[in-house]
Amino acid sequence: MKDLDIAALIGETTEYDKKVMLEERKPKSWCKSISAFANGIGGSLIFGIADNGDVVGLENAKRDSEVISEIIKTHMNPIPNINMRFYTTEDNKTILILDVQAGNETPYYYEDHGALLTFMRVGNESVPVTPAKLKELVMKGSNKSYDSLPSSYSFSNLAFTKLKSVYKQRTTNSFEDTDYESFGIIDLNGSLTNAGALLADESPIKHSRVFCTRWNGLDKAGGLIDAIDDEEYSGSLITLLQESLGFVRRNSKKAWRKTGDGRVEYPEYPETAVLEGIVNAIIHRDYLEIGSEVHIDMFDDRLEIYSPGGMFDGSRVQDLDLMNVPSKRRNPVLADIFNRLKYMDRRGSGFKKILTDYKNQNNFKEELRPSFNSGFGSFTLTLYNLNYGIPELNGTQEERQDAVQVTVQDGTQNVHQGRQVGTQGRQDTVQVSVQDGTQGGTQDGTQENDNITSEIINKIKNNPKIKLAELAKEFGLGLRTIKRYIKNIPNIKYVGSGYSGHWEIING
Secondary structure, eight states, X not given: OBSOOHHHHHOTTXXXXXXXXXXXXXXXXXXXXXXXXXXXXXXXXXXXXXXXSBBOOOTTHHHXXXXXXXXXXXXXXXXXXXXXXXXXXXXXXXXXEEEEOOOSSOOOEEEETTEEEEEEEETTEEEEOOHHXXXXXXXXXXXXXXXXXXXXXXXXXXXXXXXXXXXXXXXXXXXXXXXXXXXXXXXXXXXXXXHHHHHSTTOSOTTOXXXXXXXXXXXXOOSSSSEEEEEEEOSOHHHHHHHHHHHHHHTOBEEEEEETTEEEEEESSOHHHHHHHHHHHHHSSOTTOTTOOEEEEEOSSEEEEEEESOOTTSOOGGGSOGGGOOOOOSOHHHHHHHHHTTSOOTTSOHHHHHHHHHHTSTTOOGXXXXXXXXXXXXXXXXXXXXXXXXXXXXXXXXXXXXXXXXXXXXXXXXXXXEEEETTTTEEEEEEEEOOSSOSHHHHHHHHHHHHHHHHHHHXXXXXXXXXXXXXXXXXXXXXXXXHHHHHTOTTEEEESOGGGOEEEETTO
């Protein structure tokens, strides 16, 4: 018998490993799967099935079950909750199924000649845990979390003005001194918790940072200028969230079409989806992973949000029903605080909100559905640009005539092409002159362009490392407009990339 319906036998959502036989002299080969299942979401170990799916059966399944029980008692610490059952095929071959429950006393070790080894599932493999994951399992087994533990920093040396002001703004309630303990900023002994250290105005936890980059093109080597805009944010988690949202808004556009009774807006990235994605990355990341930060990478066609640490229970998000993911929080104190600040919902509905927000957009297509991917130590959310590849929403002057406003002044007709940028209604206004028998409009426009070009050159001379976003802010223009000006200046080039790069003026 081949290709036994294992899913029907053990349940579709159950992790499992297959073993052709019981390797009595090599218990580590299958005990590591028991450790991994107990440390994660549980699973089943099936003896008597070959890797190719052939059912070979066990010669003496009852004896094998007794050996398995004895080896688990001898080599596993603590002993996980298990259940063994037999299944006999139509051709009288018997397999043994060992069900392992997800444990609460993590980590579950395999003892091997005095050494303690512990494992986690990565895809269909059981692999040794990393030091950071081991710490997390120890805390889980102690019913503790990283954010609830006392930090090594002094509460009296830190300020929380950002937390207080945002709490007042979003709830209308004042933050009282007694709230420090109820929020989990300090513990029962008055010691600053890790959650408190992360929320302080000047957070002393240095690896709590967000790197944001707007790349030029569809990858990280887009052309002459690799990065159009890049920022590194540190400080309170609230600051990280607000600055990250601001970065995405600054580097996004919102198009619209006029209708009979108003206009229909077409954002590149829906606001709720972006908010939920960044909140999830900041709150649910693994802060035990030193040397890794949250990254937000924006490309022409997509936005990627990366955070250290996979799913808390060891599962892979790409294997789950995203509309019904149970709430399992790595950092419950932070989750509770951001819920009180009305930035997130503790019920674990973030994935559902992201998907729903996309589906509710006017120009949504199924191929633009957000994608979620997690591994052993990482989580990546990809949000697709809803306007990418749609000419009338990507904004050349000719393709955006529905946004043209015409005014008449002093007998000279001036046309203003309005393009709304971001979610706060900022506008880049590109002035287009239309001749009406005089040359004044064209001459004025040319003079203005020359003035801006001259000012850009001066700014670059004074600060060769100035960023495109800073230039755009100086002139009140958008990034595309500034980029267009620079492309028309032949003696300017950008050398290097990102923070290390700089502008050079040739013969200037």
